[in-house]
Amino acid sequence: MTPHRRYQHGATVGAVLLAATATGAGLYGMYVPAVVFGFGVLVLTEAAFREHRRHQRLVLEHDWARRRSQGETPPPLTPCCLLARASKGEAHDHKCTDVSQWAHHAEPHTSAPAAQDCAS
Template sequence: MTRHQLYARTLTTAALLLAAAGIYTGAATAWWMSVFGLYGAAFLAYCARLEYSFHRQQLLAHERARRAAVVQGAEPLIPCCSIWRHSDHAVHGPGCTRPPDTAPDPTAELYAACCAAWFVSRGDTHESTCPTRTTRSSAA
């Protein structure tokens, strides 16, 4: 249990108690007095939602770090290109000098593409500026 989850549970309990007090106050005395309790309950529920969100973000960060440690071993993540840094370490740029990972990469074909039109058309067409301009065999 993270501290955010503890705060979220505390805020949720306080919101429920304040909502119950607001409803009781509205039924027992004047209805306009319940507005303050219900407003406070809504605010505490909003704060609890934010804390639950922070809890999920912290768990996600820990899971990403664990997966990176398992996949990468003890090797630290060294930034190699700007696309890699901005894609949360998932995709390398076309001019990246880092060798492709040893694990099967679903974007390996994209890295090997000679032009964007070739990749989109599965090897049938090329752009006018493409230096290769060879079509893919239908057997592949």
């Protein structure tokens, strides 16, 4: 279980409890608290969906890395990395699954060419 899955479960439980509280407040004529609790339900529901998406992405990245370590050449994920999605493809992070983008960066655990250029 990833931390994202735990957060998803927590947000879901919170949303259900707040929904029950909002319903109870509405039934007893306390409409202002019911609306506030209803807003909390929306926020926690969005958080639960967001954590679900993060969990799914992490599982896909782990599966991609496992397949790559076994010698396979899996296709890149869509989007290839979260930074590419945020930057509209202008930048890629260290967990990028698009192998063609790796040529622009130094391979991990090797000496960086930029350091050699600075020395000369």
